[in-house]
Amino acid sequence: MIYREYGQTGKKVSLLGFGGMRFKNVDNHDECVRMMVSAAEGGVNYFDTAPGYFETRSEIVYGKAFAEMRKRGLPYFSATKTFESTESGIRGEIEGQLKRLDISTIDFYHIWCITTLDNWENRKKNDIIKTFRKLKEEGLINHICISSHLIKNEIKKLLMEGVFEGVLFGYSAYNFQTRQDAFDAIREKKLGAVVMNPLGGGVIPQHPDLFKFIRREGETAAVAALRFLWDHSEITNTLVGFDTIEHVNEALQAIENYKPRTPAELEEVKSKAASSFEGICTGCAYCDNCPVGIPIPYYMDTYNQKLLNKAIDDPIGDRLKWHWNLERSGAAKCTECGQCEAACTQHIDIIRRLKEIAN
Ligand code: SF4
Ligand code: SF4
Known part of the structure; x- marks a missing residue:
């Protein structure tokens, strides 16, 4: 396993992370716990979930898996999120999360799913930053993070506010052209950077030909997509939503046999995307100046x-x-x-x- 520093937190997290949104059968606790423990045995130490995944049942599975990891002496970091923005709402949420996750502190706690800058401004009106800082002082959370769906300058603007220790954002070989600005802020503010949707929501494995530009000899599109992300030195962790133990093992193997590209090689790969994506919107945003405000x-x-x-x-x-x-x-x-x-x-x-x- 490869480990990278999560921003300035002093924590080293595994480059491969476990996402809890795709369990095949979330109510089969034994099977889900086995998957998570197996990932931990392979060196994965970053486990991300959210209250909305399977209506809190993913967090319940995580709690059982964390207990098993403690029993076996396997290290782990917990990451989860909240949509709430008022102090009472967040406190109510976190109380339930700590119980479900069976822990006393959440390592990486995310302000969840910022889709527009207006959305962020509205949450700030409820003093969300102050509340998160209080939770940190009280030891209920260790690190203040944000999960964002913004693109281009908007994501950069959000991160440059200097509130966060890390960011979770969608980034893949499919949408990377729309998210490059994030890396300016990640470098400048020395943030942890966790990426979600590494397979473009399933688009990449469904269209291996479209993604020829990232594939090296013998690589499936899915493996190539993960390695493409690992080639970015700013990325701390890539979250994969595992559904079966076979997928956990495949991802562990992909990282085991991973040969990093140099920065120049990575840039060359990126430069080939536009021609590969004919007829597909690359999200470049050159059109984003509509007189009637259509995004x-x-x-x-x-x-x-x-x-x-x-x-x-x-x-x-x-x-x-x-x-x-x-x-x-x-x-x-x-x-x-x-x-x-x-x-x-x-x-x-x-x-x-x-x-x-x-x-
Ligand atoms: S529609 Fe065209 S210009 Fe607009 S973001 Fe997509 S590719 Fe870029
Ligand atoms: S009004 Fe229609 S055609 Fe004109 S910029 Fe907006 S989306 Fe494009």
């Missing part, structure tokens, strides 16, 4: 799901609701001025796609 990159990312994600029944509706918190009707505001299409680096028929989304 075009978010809607086009949603359309990508329709093109690429065959595993979901309603990929557009699902992405709008759960990832971007947007309505289909927002796409209907388009006046067809054509400004965005003229700016699009991928020559995407944005107007037609917006109409399809709206309908």
Whole structure:
């Protein structure tokens, strides 16, 4: 296992992390605990969950697994999150989480799922920062972290506020072009950087040809996607949502046989993405100046799901609701001025796609 410093916390975390959102059968505690203990035996020490995963049942499994790890002397760090923003709401949440997780302190506690900067400003109005600092002083949490769905300058702006010790954000070979600005802030503020969705929500393994640009000889698209992330020296941990013990073992093997690229080799790989992604929105955001305020990159990312994600029944509706918190009707505001299409680096028929989304 490879370990990296989590920002300035003094904690060394495993480059491979365990995410608790994809258990095949979360109510089979023995099986889930076996998976987590097996990962810990392989050197994984970062375990991330959230109260919303399986309606708190993921946290219950984590509590049982942590107890087993303590029994076996296996080290672990706990990470979880809260959507609450008022002091009483957060205190109520954390009380339940500590019980479910069977621990007295949460190592990495995240302000959960910032989707827009307005959303962040609203949470701040409830003194969320003050509350998190109090929780830290009281020893209920060890580190203040944020989980973000922002892209480009927005994510950088959030991180530059200097509130956080680490960030959890979606980053993969599929969306990396939209998140590069985060690394400026991560370096400058010396933050821990945990990435989620390393397989692009399943898009990467479903489309191995599209991701030829990251694959080296003998690598599956999934293994190549993880190694591509590990090549980023700023990334502290990549969270994989494991569903079976076989997947845990595959990921452990991928890190065992991992040969890092040099920074120059990584840049070369990244430069090949645009040509590979023909017709796919890369999230470059050059179009993001719509006179009627449509957040075009978010809607086009949603359309990508329709093109690429065959595993979901309603990929557009699902992405709008759960990832971007947007309505289909927002796409209907388009006046067809054509400004965005003229700016699009991928020559995407944005107007037609917006109409399809709206309908
Ligand atoms: S064509 Fe529609 S989406 Fe594009 S900039 Fe004009 S109004 Fe906005
Ligand atoms: S310019 Fe094109 S590729 Fe870039 S974000 Fe907009 S729609 Fe996507």
